[in-house]
Amino acid sequence: MENRQITLFFDKLNNLIRSKTLIKLVLSNQRDHTSDLKSIIISIVALKKGERLNFVFRYKTKDITKNHDIEEALALIKKSLETDFFNADVFSNEETFRLLITSHGKVKIRSNAPAIKAGAGFSHDRMKDRILATQNNIYLRELGILNSGFEVRHDMSDKFLQINKYIELLGPFIRDLDLPEGFHVTDMGSGKGYLTFALYDYLTNILGKKPVMTGVESKKELVNLSNDVASKAGFAGLKFINGTIRTVELDHIDILIALHACDTATDDAIYRGITSGASLIVCAPCCHKQIRKEFHVTNELKSVTKHGILEERQAEIITDGLRALIMEEYGYKTKVFEFISTDHTPKNVMIVGRKISEKPAGREKIMKNIQALKEFYGIKQHYLEKLFINSIG
Numbered sequence: 001m002e003n004r005q006i007t008l009f010f011d012k013l014n015n016l017i018r019s020k021t022l023i024k025l026v027l028s029n030q031r032d033h034t035s036d037l038k039s040i041i042i043s044i045v046a047l048k049k050g051e052r053l054n055f056v057f058r059y060k061t062k063d064i065t066k067n068h069d070i071e072e073a074l075a076l077i078k079k080s081l082e083t084d085f086f087n088a089d090v091f092s093n094e095e096t097f098r099l100l101i102t103s104h105g106k107v108k109i110r111s112n113a114p115a116i117k118a119g120a121g122f123s124h125d126r127m128k129d130r131i132l133a134t135q136n137n138i139y140l141r142e143l144g145i146l147n148s149g150f151e152v153r154h155d156m157s158d159k160f161l162q163i164n165k166y167i168e169l170l171g172p173f174i175r176d177l178d179l180p181e182g183f184h185v186t187d188m189g190s191g192k193g194y195l196t197f198a199l200y201d202y203l204t205n206i207l208g209k210k211p212v213m214t215g216v217e218s219k220k221e222l223v224n225l226s227n228d229v230a231s232k233a234g235f236a237g238l239k240f241i242n243g244t245i246r247t248v249e250l251d252h253i254d255i256l257i258a259l260h261a262c263d264t265a266t267d268d269a270i271y272r273g274i275t276s277g278a279s280l281i282v283c284a285p286c287c288h289k290q291i292r293k294e295f296h297v298t299n300e301l302k303s304v305t306k307h308g309i310l311e312e313r314q315a316e317i318i319t320d321g322l323r324a325l326i327m328e329e330y331g332y333k334t335k336v337f338e339f340i341s342t343d344h345t346p347k348n349v350m351i352v353g354r355k356i357s358e359k360p361a362g363r364e365k366i367m368k369n370i371q372a373l374k375e376f377y378g379i380k381q382h383y384l385e386k387l388f389i390n391s392i393g
């Protein structure tokens with residue numbers, strides 16, 4: 001199958017794989033509708049032997065997973081497009097595009113096809129091509145996302161998409177880390193554990209790693225429920241403990257997650273991550289009360305913040321902006337982005353910090369920047385700073 005569009009498609013795909021920015025490739029739209037092979041989902045995995053492409057072959061009644069090196073994988077994708085499928089959808093951090101082959105053999109590439117958005121409604125096709133397998137998935141069934149036949153329940157489709165989206169976004173950050181054997185992952189404020197289970201599933205069953213994972217939760221009934229589900233799912237490396245983010249006793253943290261931990265609980269979590277020297281800190285803040293109460297704007301911004309809603313939004317932005325800067329002050333490279341559609345929840349900002357140095361070169365400048373911002377907004381102290389000051393004093 002030689003064609004300029006095909007060559008262009010494989011060049012783009014090759015670049016995304018080599019730069020590790022490929023999130024996933026989905027081969028679908030069967031050439032033969034009677035075939036049992038319904039689609040193939042391909043993503044990058046980091047194994048001891050090096051980067052491999054993980055193929056999930058989705059058959060009518062089962063999923064089969066295989067890893068291939070890059071050359072083999074590209075050849076296999078090419079062959080599948082000649083014999084099994086008409087479409088190839090590529091999702092990467094930068095762009096989304098689709099290769100379309102017609103039954104007459106015409107080939108087109110459609111760039112910037114709309115990215116899958118969580119919360120945009122239910123359809124069986126959109127449910128099928130997800131990173132997390134549903135077949136015999138016990139934790140998804142126990143958490144009520146799947147029915148007893150392991151199908152996504154109609155009323156839980158948004159939750160299922162949200163969980164997959166979260167894994168799609170987190171995957172590239174995790175795959176880039178050089179993690180020790182038996183690394184520790186902590187999910188602070190794990191709640192019912194949807195995302196904790198999904199991450200454990202991804203790390204063990206897709207990336208083939210062996211993490212020691214702990215969910216920390218202040219509500220005992222949720223801890224009991226989650227431990228029960230972990231035992232039913234046979235997730236031996238995952239446990240949930242009852243405690244508070246600030247005081248819970250933990251050995252060590254390599255990856256810290258805190259999603260929608262309320263108000264300053266996010267700061268407690270970031271503090272635990274930084275002081276534990278975590279390689280990766282991921283948080284999606286929830287309510288932003290602390291900084292709003294601290295706001296004493298006396299400059300030209302007052303004409304904006306006199307409107308309650310605008311003051312609230314400013315407070316959210318500055319709370320999370322200062323969080324990211326404080327993480328930078330402690331040697332983390334940060335990224336702040338929207339992680340799920342606002343249709344699902346307005347609390348959709350994710351802050352990711354990757355540890356790059358013990359003593360960042362521009363630390364003085366970052367500290368001055370933090371100070372200037374605080375003065376501009378009339379803020380005495382960000383709660384996260386207070387945690388560091390208290391630990392010294």
Ligand SMILES: C[S@@+](CC[C@H](N)C(=O)[O-])C[C@H]1O[C@@H](n2cnc3c(N)ncnc32)[C@H](O)[C@@H]1O
Binds near residue numbers: 189191192218243
């Ligand atoms: C909004 S839920 C989010 C649950 C989960 N992380 C998610 O995103 O699906 C927040 C959870 O964090 C727990 N939580 C809040 N503050 C906490 C703290 N300081 N220590 C431990 N758990 C906390 C709450 O009990 C609740 O279950």
